[in-house]
Amino acid sequence: LSAHERLGATSHHPRWAVAYKYPPTRKSTKIKNITVHVGRTGKLTPIAVLETVHLAGTEVSRASLHNEDEVARKDVRVGDTVLVEKAGEIIPQVVKVIKVKRTGNEKKFEMPKKCPVCGSEAKRFGDEVARKCINAQCPAQVKQRLEHWGHRNAMNIKGLGPKLLDKLVEQGKVHKISEIYTLSKKELAHIERMGQKSAQNLLEEIEESKDQGLARVLYGLGIDYVGQHIARVLTEHYNSIEDIMNASQQELERIEEIGGKIAESIVSFLKEEKNRKLIKDLQSHGVRMQEKEQQRAQFLEGKKFVFTGALDNYTRNEASEVIREFGGRVTSSVSGETDYVVVGNRPGSKLEEAKNQDTHILVEEEFYQMIENEELPE
Numbered sequence: 520l521s522a523h524e525r526l527g528a529t530s531h532h533p534r535w536a537v538a539y540k541y542p543p544t545r546k547s548t549k550i551k552n553i554t555v556h557v558g559r560t561g562k563l564t565p566i567a568v569l570e571t572v573h574l575a576g577t578e579v580s581r582a583s584l585h586n587e588d589e590v591a592r593k594d595v596r597v598g599d600t601v602l603v604e605k606a607g608e609i610i611p612q613v614v615k616v617i618k619v620k621r622t623g624n625e626k627k628f629e630m631p632k633k634c635p636v637c638g639s640e641a642k643r644f645g646d647e648v649a650r651k652c653i654n655a656q657c658p659a660q661v662k663q664r665l666e667h668w669g670h671r672n673a674m675n676i677k678g679l680g681p682k683l684l685d686k687l688v689e690q691g692k693v694h695k696i697s698e699i700y701t702l703s704k705k706e707l708a709h710i711e712r713m714g715q716k717s718a719q720n721l722l723e724e725i726e727e728s729k730d731q732g733l734a735r736v737l738y739g740l741g742i743d744y745v746g747q748h749i750a751r752v753l754t755e756h757y758n759s760i761e762d763i764m765n766a767s768q769q770e771l772e773r774i775e776e777i778g779g780k781i782a783e784s785i786v787s788f789l790k791e792e793k794n795r796k797l798i799k800d801l802q803s804h805g806v807r808m809q810e811k812e813q814q815r816a817q818f819l820e821g822k823k824f825v826f827t828g829a830l831d832n833y834t835r836n837e838a839s840e841v842i843r844e845f846g847g848r849v850t851s852s853v854s855g856e857t858d859y860v861v862v863g864n865r866p867g868s869k870l871e872e873a874k875n876q877d878t879h880i881l882v883e884e885e886f887y888q889m890i891e892n893e894e895l896p897e
C-alpha cells in the first residue's frame with residue numbers, strides 16, 4: 520500500500536495532502552504497554568501506550584503500530600524507547616526503536632489470535648496484513664459502526680454517544696445499525712439515567728436522520744476508503760444506492776478521483792449479502808437513499824395539479840411523475856386547493872369545475888413550457 524492508500528481520503532481534504540504542509544515533529548519516549556484496538560470492520564490494531572510526550576502542540580500518549588507485520592518489522596517491544604512522529608493531522612506513529620537504549624527487560628509483543636473484546640477468532644484473510652475479528656456481532660464492531668452512523672458528518676444523531684451505545688449494545692438492544700430505527704421510547708427510557716425527555720429527543724434525532732440523503736448514508740455505512748469526499752463524488756454521478764449497486768468496478772473507476780482500490784471496495788461492500796440486507800432494512804425503516812433533486816424540486820414545491828384530457832407528449836403517469844420530480848403534487852379532482860388544471864385533448868368535466876373554482880388553467884403548450892423553463896406561469 521502506498522501512504523496515500525493507507526491513510527485513505529477520509530476527510531474533505533485527503534489526509535496525505537495535508538500531511539506534507541507541516542514538517543514532521545519527532546520525539547523519543549518509552550512504550551509502557553501495547554494494547555489492541557478492535558475497529559469498525561473488526562480490524563485489530565496494535566496501539567503503543569506511551570509515556571506522555573509533548574509533540575506538535577499536543578500531549579501524545581498513544582501511537583498506532585498499524586499491524587503485526589509492522590510491529591515485527593520494526594521489532595517494537597514493550598519497554599522500548601522509541602522515536603514517535605506526528606505530522607499534520609495524522610495520528611502519531613512509532614518511527615523506530617532506539618535499540619541502544621534496550622536493557623534486556625523489554626517484552627516481545629504477540630498479536631492475539633482471538634479478538635480481545637469478544638473472544639472470537641481473529642483471522643488474516645488472503646494476503647491482507649490486517650487481522651480481523653470474524654464475528655460481525657462483535658460488540659466492539661457494532662458500537663463503532665453505530666457511532667460512525669450517528670456521526671455528525673453521517674446521520675448526525677447527537678444523542679447516540681459512546682456511553683449510550685455501550686449500554687444499548689451490552690444490554691442486547693441493538694446488534695446492527697438498522698435496529699436503532701426500531702427503538703421505542705419505553706426501551707430507551709428504561710436505560711439507566713435516560714429520562715423521558717432525552718429519550719424523546721433521541722427518537723426525534725433518529726427520525727430526522729432518515730432524511731439525511733445518499734452522500735451521508737454512503738459515508739455512514741463505513742465502506743473502506745469511502746470518506747465524506749468520495750461519498751459526495753459518488754452522489755454527483757449517481758442518484759440512488761441502486762444505481763451504485765448496478766455500477767461495475769470499471770464504471771466506477773472511470774470517475775475521476777475514484778481509483779481502483781476505492782472502486783473495488785465499493786463493489787465488494789455492495790455485493791455482500793449482509794450489507795445488502797442492511798441497506799434493505801434501512802430503506803424499509805424509511806432511510807432515504809436517493810439524492811433529492813433540490814434545484815428542480817423547489818419550483819413546484821407545494822403546488823397541486825389536476826389533469827384532464829389526454830396529453831400529446833406524455834401519458835398521465837409520465838406527466839404526474841414530472842410534476843412530482845419538481846416537488847409538486849397531482850390529485851384526481853379539482854378543489855379549492857388545486858393550483859393548476861392542465862387541459863389536454865377532449866377534457867372532461869374537470870375543466871368546467873376548474874372554471875367554476877376560478878383555478879388557473881394551463882393548456883398543453885403552457886404546461887410543457889412551464890416544465891422546460893422550470894418557471895411557474897404568470
Ligand SMILES: [Zn+2]
Pocket residue numbers: 557634635636637638639652653654657658659
Ligand atoms: Zn470481536
